[in-house]
Structure formats: structure tokens, C-alpha cells
Amino acid sequence: MPSHRYSDVYHKVSVPLTQRQWPANRITAAPLWVPVDLRDGNQALAEPMDPDRKRRFFELMVAMGYKEIEVGYPSASQTDFDFVRLIGTAGLAPEDVTIVVFTPARRDLIERTVASVAGLTNDVVIHMYTATAPVWRDVVLGRSRAEVAELIRDAGRDILELAGDRANIRFEFSPEVFMLTEPDYVLEVCDSMTTLWDATPRRPVILNLPATVEVATPNVYADQIEYMHRNLSRRDSVILSVHPHNDRGTGVACAELAVLAGAQRVEGCVFGNGERTGNVDIATLALNLHAQGVDPMIDFSDIDAIRRTVEYCTRMPVPERHPYVGDLVYTAFSGTHQDAIKKGFAEHRDRATRLHRSEREIPWQVPYLPIDPADVGRSYDAVIRVNSQSGKGGIAYLLHTEYDLDLPRRLQIDFAHHVQRHTDDTGAEVTAATLLALLTATYSPASSRIRLLDSIVRKEQLHLTLDVDGRPTEYRIPVATPAESLASLLTESGTDIEVLAVTRHPRPDGSTVAYLEYRTAGNTRWAIGFGDTAATAAVAAIVAAAELAVPEQHPVDVH
Structure with missing residues (x-):
């Protein structure tokens, strides 16, 4: 492969940070989650959502507990504009939900965006973006550093003129391709926006720093976020936000390290939909916190219902191995895994009995299962499934859970050989019903003598x-x-x-x-x-x- 064509970008994106603090930090509370499925995620669909699908998705996110939702790109299409209007006219958003609308740094598009939120009584965030990285300045915009900075300030003035007097509207700025922008330049541009928009603790400005294209390891992104966190002016009047994409497959790690480095807000999609390899996956981030004993502040207790709605709205399936929500993520086929899970469940039940508490009340300590599947609405029926890779533990577990049969250990070993021959012959997964039929045919046949x-x-x-x-x-x-x-x-x-x-x-x-x-x-x-x-x-x-x-x-x- 022609790897020589690609230069090492680390030296281009590194920041002057020596005594970094993020490696020693711990996440003790959830950040503000902002789902962008209706805007960024919708733009990435082969068939963008129609009004019915957008409404169902929006109502799902409200029901899950999101308090800030990016609902569209009103200047991009009539469908998006009409949907933003519908939120207000139909009263779709509870009073405590903030509505975010997205716009490029161009006056006519800003005017259209401001018009879309006219009459909304909810808090509103107007999210303006401009690409700031060198390649984008040179190739896409054809402007110098100074010219791009002035373009951004001009658009900021337009927003102030058109919406600055409305008390329920706040402002957000994204230096697109932040992770490839010179640190001194992006700091200068961001500080100019908080000054222009007069950021205060009572009316903070959101500065959103996107990893628009992942180009380096997550620790580099964390350094960049900590540099901004420690050097921004008016820091107490800024909500520091991140928007990682997943080009290197490390979007979740980038977001987690960014929060350690000072980010307070994370934009992403519920299950990671987005351009190319996607936006960061909020479900994974939130349930990672849940698995560490931190309340994610979003309700995933019926994750399969959430998945069904997302799949309907996006017309895209969620992969079987997708973290936390995939059909097979709580399922073990391997014999060693099955044996450990079976013993873990038994010990969990025994511990609950000894403590005189329910199994749902005691700490979760079951091998290979980082969270209790019941936390996200899954039953234990499919935790263990049997195929040619399985062993006695999985077989015994299925027979016990489905038919209340507690096979002695030596019988488990003997029967596993029969199951192995069956799976080798068929090459197929074995259901609990097939196991029972095989068990009775092997050890309890109808007698003719x-x-x-x-x-x-x-x-x-x-x-x-x-x-x-x-x-x-x-x-x-x-x-x-x-x-x-x-x-x-x-x-x-x-x-x-x-x-x-x-x-x-x-x-x-x-x-x-x-x-x-x-x-x-x-x-x-x-x-x-x-x-x-x-x-x-x-x-x-x-x-x-x-x-x-x-x-x-x-x-x-x-x-």
C-alpha cells in the first residue's frame, strides 16, 4: 500500500501543551448530550427523513430525556425549514428542551435560519459554522487567515443584528475542521466570537470544536481540547463543546478524552449515524458512563424500542455487534465464556439471597457482561446460544433457563460430546428446543423392551x-x-x-x-x-x- 503518500499529521495538529492534566482526570458526571441526528445524521442518509420520520425521531429524543436537540438546517431545504416551524406551531418541544438550528456563515442563510425559529418560546441556539483549517481555507474558501476570520466576524454581526435582541436565543460557533486548524488561530477566532457576542455566565456562548475528520489518535484531540479549555478568554462564559467524527474508528475515545480535558457538551448521533464512518455514538458514550456507575442522564432502559424507531426513521439497520444495542452483544457462543457467565449468574443469585435483597439491587459482577442486560430492557433468553464453538456451560444454561433441568456436571460433559457431533454435522446454531430433543433422544428414549x-x-x-x-x-x-x-x-x-x-x-x-x-x-x-x-x-x-x-x-x- 502506498503509505508514503500520507504525511504524519501529528506535528501539524499538536499544541504547545506540556503539563497536561486530562490523563489524571475522571468523568464523574454526564456532559450535556446534543443529538444531531435530525441535521448532521439526516444529511448523511441516502434517503433523508420525511416529515413523519423527523417528527417520530424528535419525539423519541424528547422521551429519552435529551434537553438540547439540533433539529435541522433550515436554510438547506424547505423540509427542514417546515419541520423547525412545526416544532413551534404543534408544540412538540417541552419548555425545558432547547432547540438548535444550524447555519453557514452567510447572511442570506442566517436570515432564513432566524426566520425558522420566529415565534418559538423555547430556548434556541443558532449554531454557525465556518471551516478554518489551512486546506479548507486555501482549496474550499480561497481566503487567507485574516479573510476567513473577518468572514466569521461579519456573520457573527449578522446574527446579532437579526436575533441578538431575543432573550431566548443564544449563539454557538464551530470552527469546522478544528483538529487541523493552527492552535493560535483557532483560539484567536473563538475569542473574537465570545467578545463579539458578549458571552457572560448568564448568557454563555457555545464553542463547538469538531473533529470533522479524524486524523490523529484520541490523545492528540484531548491535548487540543485542554489547550483551548485552559487558554480561552471568558472561560466561565463559554460552554465548551465537541463534535467528534469516526474516520479512524476512535470517535468514542475522542469524546471521552475530550470530556476529561474540559469539554462540557458532546454532539453526536444516537447510534453514531453520520457522514463517512459516522458521528460519535451517544448511546455508547452514555452507557459507558452507566457501566462505570455514573448516571448518563439519558434513558436507554428500552434500547430495542429506541433501535426500532431509529431504524425506521433512518432506513438503516443497527449492526448485530453494535455496542450495547446490537442483537448479539450480550450473547456468548464460546464455551469458556458461557461457562463463566453461567457461574456468574449463579453466584449473583446466591449473593442476592445471602444479602436478602433482589438481584436488581446488588452490584453487578458477572463475567463478560459489563452491564446487566436487563438495564436496557433485554431478557436473559439470548445471553447464551449454542453452536459448534460452545461447551457444556452454555448447554446446561439453556436447558436450565428454558426447561428447569439442572444436569449434573458429569452428565453435562457427556452430553456436550453429543451436541458437538450434532453441530459439526449440521453446521447450525442449536436452539433450546433442539437441545431438549437431543437430550431425551440420547438419554430417555421411548422404550420398546x-x-x-x-x-x-x-x-x-x-x-x-x-x-x-x-x-x-x-x-x-x-x-x-x-x-x-x-x-x-x-x-x-x-x-x-x-x-x-x-x-x-x-x-x-x-x-x-x-x-x-x-x-x-x-x-x-x-x-x-x-x-x-x-x-x-x-x-x-x-x-x-x-x-x-x-x-x-x-x-x-x-x-
């Missing part, structure tokens, strides 16, 4: 009537040792079964399952029986073992 005709308990004895090779036979065995006693009696019919262990447990439907470990013809095997009582379940396990004693008659087929 021995059938239980009747059973009743009388005076600590189990009275059985069995059909053994076509001959009805009555047996009386102790209720306390039904498996051992029946196995001994069946030796008379030529069935060699030595009981090694019997494990039984009740099921929620009132039935009992018995797991029988036995030896026959020198081999250790397993059988399973189901019954209304512990005794009849053990008898059923012995009957299954007797049937399995002639294995060639019982090929396992669950296809």
Missing part, C-alpha cells in the same frame, strides 16, 4: 406393573431406593445395570426429573427419567437405561 403399566405407593413400597419383553410383571420395591432395587430385579430379564448415582430434583410444574449414572457391560453411561414423584422418575430412568443397554437399536436423530 420395558414399559411401565402402573405404579402406586403402599406402606413405603412402590408397587409396579411392568411389561418386560411382552410379559406383564409385578414388582414391589422400597420407595427409598427405587432405582437400585429395580435394577437388581431386572437382572433376571438379562438387563445388566449397576447403579452408580441417582440425582433428582423437582420442576416448577410439580414433576420430578431423575439423572441416573450407571455401568453396563463395563461402560459408564447416563439415563434420564421423568415422573410425577421422585420414585417414579427414578424408575423411568432405570427403564430408559434398560432400553439404552442395546444402543444399536436406538440411533439418535433430532433433525
